[in-house]
Amino acid sequence: MKPHVIMHMASSIDGTIVPKDWPIAALDGLNDAYEDIHRALKGDAWLVGRVTMAEFAEGAPRPMTTSERFPRKTWKAPGAASGPYAIAVDREGKLHLNISHANGDPLIVILTEGVSDDHLAELRRDGISYIFAGATELDLALALDILADEFAIMLLLLEGGGGINGSFLDADLIDEISLMLSPVADGNPGPSTFDNRITPAKALKLQSVTQLDGGVLHIRYAVIRAE
Structure with a gap:
């Protein structure tokens, strides 16, 4: 049984997620509001990509x-007996963190079986839990099953970047989207909410729209499952 997955992200109106050169007015309160909603969602874990x-x-x-x-x-x-957990996807074992917790939460890394024993020794030294989800390529659905079965994670907050978000959505593994839309137009071709092609494109059902301080919109969608 996989966890319920809510993608929680903040972006400009054109989808940029790195607030480089954004006006101060567009950033005022955005980070605090993002963290407030993160806490209110009460996830058992949050997950991001390697970068x-x-x-x-x-x-x-x-x-x-x-x-x-x-x-x-x-x-x-x-x-690491209980969460909430901080989870990273690191297929090839390239992360060198030197910490056991991120934002105060115990770390879990999702690996493939091809990762070296040297890297596993490093993770154990640093007190980082790990799971395996695939021989050489990541099986995200399998990873979710393991996280539910072995770490009791039933509500997972997916928080980017755009590559891992796109991989989850393309694999039909996102149940809801929580999007904070900042009132700024960026146009930067850099990292965005989804950085890879979703095939086919996913239909969404609007659940709610809430206006926050500073003109930020918090939009909630349900992902419509293909028949």
Whole structure:
């Protein structure tokens, strides 16, 4: 049984998610409002891609080498018995975080079985839990099943970037979308809410629209399942 997945994001009206050079007026209160809604959604975990999670890293990479061989099965770090959890998708084991928690939440990394034992030793040293979802390519549906079964995650907040958002939506794994639309036009070709093609395009059903301070709109959609 997979968790209920709510994609929670903030963007300009044209979908840009990196607020570079945005007017101060467009940013006033946006981050606080985003975090307020994040907390109100009461997720058991939040999930981001590798590039987004790398922003939480502390210090220079400290890779390890080991002669030990680790089984390709879930490893739960000490102190990670309960959430909410911070989850990163890292197919090839490129993340070097040097921390066990992000925003105060225990870390879990989703890997493929091809990741080296050296990297698994590094994750264990840093107190980062990990799961495997696929031999060489990620099976996101399998990852969700494991997170539900082994970490009791039943409500997951998907919070970007655009690549992982698009992969989840393309795989029909998003149930709802919580979008905060900031009153700014960007036009920057950089990272956006969805950065890869969704085939076929997904139909959405509007659930609610709430105007927040500063002209920000909080829009809730349900993703309509294909028949």
